[in-house]
């Protein structure tokens with residue numbers, strides 16, 4: 001069977017919509033019949049909360065941190081939680097120690113890759129997609145997401161500060177590619193929380209020029225995202241009609257077409 005396509009939703013800037021995009025992209029993939037494993041790598045556990053799994057965030061060890069330290073050693077039922085739309089590797093308060101804990105380990109950036117390989121091979125019927133939600137900073141935890149997934153979904157606000165955050169992200173990703181001899185590809189750029197302003201229009205043009213090969217999606221500011229978050233699901237699992245469903249559905253369709261599940265081996 002084909003290996004799952006892995007997606008890493010990342011941008012080191014906080015509050016740009018990583019968690020919102022990750023949850024709703026996972027919901028869109030599920031809505032088109034795909035089996036999704038969601039991974040909340042952010043020590044703050046926002047996605048874990050937005051998927052209604054706060055009890056997992058406060059659960060006793062073993063947690064995701066133990067599984068990153070010993071990727072083949074933690075039973076999947078300790079870290080994988082059921083959700084109506086997807087399976088979820090929940091974050092946990094212990095993840096606040098992840099950067100310092102991983103710093104003491106060899107091949108610290110390869111731990112999520114190993115954990116995913118072990119979770120993927122240990123389930124009835126493979127997952128089609130793994131969606132990883134990253135923390136709002138660069139470092140050991142985000143490195144794990146980037147190296148494991150190698151496919152980027154990049155949310156960015158349609159405002160001028162996004163120029164520099166994308167430049168920093170691409171410089172960083174370039175260095176990581178060299179270190180690990182992998183290719184990390186932007187697969188989707190998501191202009192998020194768009195409002196009707198000239199500044200937003202100019203930024204949308206800038207995005208198109210900056211990444212001409214990468215599909216650009218336009219997600220508008222909608223309170224429905226917050227309501228779905230409070231209800232513990234994506235916008236696809238709530239009754240309310242929402243015009244942003246079609247944007248996420250088209251993102252899911254294109255990713256489905258582009259990604260065949262082939263991945264390069266990573267090296268330390």
Ligand SMILES: Nc1ncnc2c1ncn2[C@@H]1O[C@H](COP(=O)(O)OP(=O)(O)O)[C@@H](O)[C@H]1O
Nearest residue numbers: 014015016017018019020193220221222225226
């Ligand atoms: N398109 C949107 N419309 C309205 N609110 C949004 C939208 N995208 C994100 N938000 C809100 O903005 C805040 C930050 O989004 P979040 O996804 O948590 O960002 P990040 O994960 O990058 O820190 C959250 O309160 C979220 O509900």
Ligand SMILES: [Mg+2]
Nearest residue numbers: 018019042046
């Ligand atoms: Mg987040």
